[in-house]
Amino acid sequence: MKNHFWKKAAVLSLLAVILLGGTAISPKQAHAGYEPYIGEITVYPYMFAPKGWLKCEGQLLSISQNTALFSLLGTNFGGDGMSTFALPDLRGASPLPNVNYYIATEGVYPSRP
Template structure:
């Protein structure tokens, strides 16, 4: 007699599922060959419930406990959540500010760059904006040139996983049928 329960999931360091166990890879299983396991998990992970059911799929997935911890969201058996990659947008990053550095010296270029600072408009009839060396009068406050601040980032998704080690998850297809208390 075995000392494990039908439906028990274990982590296994081998690249095969031992006799009486199957990979937790989401595969369809015939109910007639695995009636005890079907009686426990039903179609929680998929299948038609008439001739097939699916095993849990833990490929590239971290298992979490079902239920609701104090101050946490409720997680139901079989619920999938999370994403392997995510794209950050301005709306999803914390609010923050960027410093803008400037000088009181007259502007000497119309082109912003890594070694340039915002500068004062030259007091000439031709000054036009902060990166100008004289094109319009400096009689009023002027808006930044469109080229004064550039967009940063590429809006690409990035890997969103903690450091991990790939191992094999297996589920017992025979053994002790667990009884309810």
């Protein structure tokens, strides 16, 4: 009977956290953010690019404003290599409707092994 009480209390506590929009993570853990690698590509179900990310739509970028990303991508996806380079064009490759590919323009520069 006592064991059943604790199970019920745990379920009710979890339900309260979900319904009230709280978190079971401590504030210190909640602020320990994930920092992507520059050039990392991922999918997001957003209609906008989050800060530090751009949609992978083959657009031309300025090398002088994106030197770290250019050092990783070069002209593999286009651009003149003097003043511009291009991002990969992944339009139409979405795994689901309203999900797009994004590339990190800010973050940790990947080290070589």
